[in-house]
Amino acid sequence: MSTALSISEEPKGLQVAIPEPAHQSTETVVDLDLKLATVKVSSTSASTSQSDLSSEEKGEVWQGYEGDELPEKTQGHYLRNLRFQLMTLYRRLFGIVFCVNLGVFIWYAVKGANAEQLGRVVIGNLFTAILMRQEYVINAFFTVACLAPKSWPLWIRRILARVYSIGGIHSGTGVSGTVWLILFVGQGTREVIKKEKTSVATLTVSYVILALLLAMVIFAYPKFRVQHHDAFEIIHRFCGWAAVALVWAQVVLLAKDYKSSDETLGHAVAQSPAFWLTLIMSISIILPWARLRKVPVQTEVLSDHCVRLYFDYVDTQPGHFTRMSLDPLLEWHSFATIAVPGKKGYSAVVSRAGDWTKQQIGNPPDKIWIRGIPCYGVVRVTPMFRRVVMVATGSGIGPIAPVVFAKKTEIQLLWTAPAVRKTFGDKLVDSLLEAAPGSVIYDTRQHGRPDLVKLTYRMVKAFNAEAVVIISNQPLTEKVVYGMMSRGIPAFGAIWDS
Secondary structure (H helix, E strand, O other), rough: OOOOOOOOOOOOOOOOOOOOOOOOOHHHHHHHOOOOOOOOOOOOOHHOOOOHHHOOOOOOOOOOOHHHOOOOOOOOOOHHHHHHHHHHHHHHHHHHHHHHHHHHHHHHHOOOHHHHHHHHHHHHHHHHHOOOOHHHHHHHHHHHOOOOOOOOOHHHHHHHHHHHHHHHHHHHHHHHHHHHHHHHHHHHHHHHOOOOOOOOHHHHHHHHHHHHHHHHHHHHHHHHHHOOOOHHHHHHHHHHHHHHHHHHHHHHHHHHHOOOOOOOHHHHHHHHHHHHHHHHEEEEEEEHHHHOOOEEEEEEEEOEEEEEEEEOOOOOOOEEEEEEEOOOOOOEEEEEEEEEEOOEEEEEEEEEOHHHHHHHHOOOEEEEEEEEEEEHHHHHHHOOOEEEEEEHHHHHHHHHHHHHHHOOOEEEEEEOOOOHHHHOOHHHHHHHHHHHHOEEEEEEHHHOOHHHHHHHHHHHHHHHOOEEEEOOOEEEEEHHHHHHHOOOOOEEOOOOOO
């Protein structure tokens, strides 16, 4: 699993506020009956044998946890499944956008609309879809949402923390825009047949745009997107670029079709709202590529499973991810940035998860392509809560590490992975233990795979946490998020929507 987990991100919503403890220290928590162990590594840890480290780091938090009785899930079976699985915030946003479009459609159906009016609605939807994927817009949403102070009620903060679900607006407007385009070409065909204002040239261009958008929607279907992500990315990119280029032609042709006889084409185009929306969305697409650059990278091969890349061209914040590539036109890979306070630049942990990551480990690059600016992902919301249990499996530690280093909120870290030190190296492990001495490192090679729902719940109660943030693979993330949410504990994880 690579650390490209920030993006894609569908956790489900939550309820109960857990009271804050009376300033308990980590040492006080250790004395609880659950015996939550803190791990303290001395300066001689680098010379300690692997077996000793595993024994020292394993702690006692999971001893006997299999016998824990999880509390009953809140609400009824059908209601909680509807709320936390079927109707996630991402899907609710999609539904709201689609219903608003349906309302506009009914209004137009009652009063009547020509091709020009329908064209404006098409452009409006495509404009919104593109902006919801613009890095500056995404960062702005996260920045505003995360301004909420910890003193605000938990129910408000947990709603704002789902800001990463704005992808539902992107997909909702993308699908709606495609549906509106179908209506547009239907109206345009009727006008061409009746020899009204719409021209054959405008209609021809519109049919080609429709074919491109249908291809993008079909190949963006979640199952295909996950199984064939590189193909999805190529289709989305090149079909999208072609569609936007043709939209420019459509805007000009439609303005020509509907302009008055005494009006110049330039004036008609400049007066068209579609022209300005298309201009803004084109700039939005161009901006990340205008910042395309090949930057030097220092590599540290941690094992035959993992490599750490170091960059100094920009400083990043906890929660940021960047896009990297060796072939900018064909494939991009997103990785969480690991920034250490007071140190310039950032690093990224790349674990073996396919041909591309295998290549970085076996033949580390000295330069790599970077596109756009660092963009926020799900772990950015962590400082909104007073006390958080952060769960990482394998290289999921990548997005979580900078949050631990930043120390902006009280964190209890649970990291499960096989042979942690052998795989990820002493440097990363020791730096995490130094930043968060209470970290629990669970070696799955020694202890087997844990029941993360039970173990996470035990740690939440022992730490008196307000929320859980997990970075793992999709099935495990969804399982833990649902396991927490259905028991009234706010939980957040990637939703795999990009």
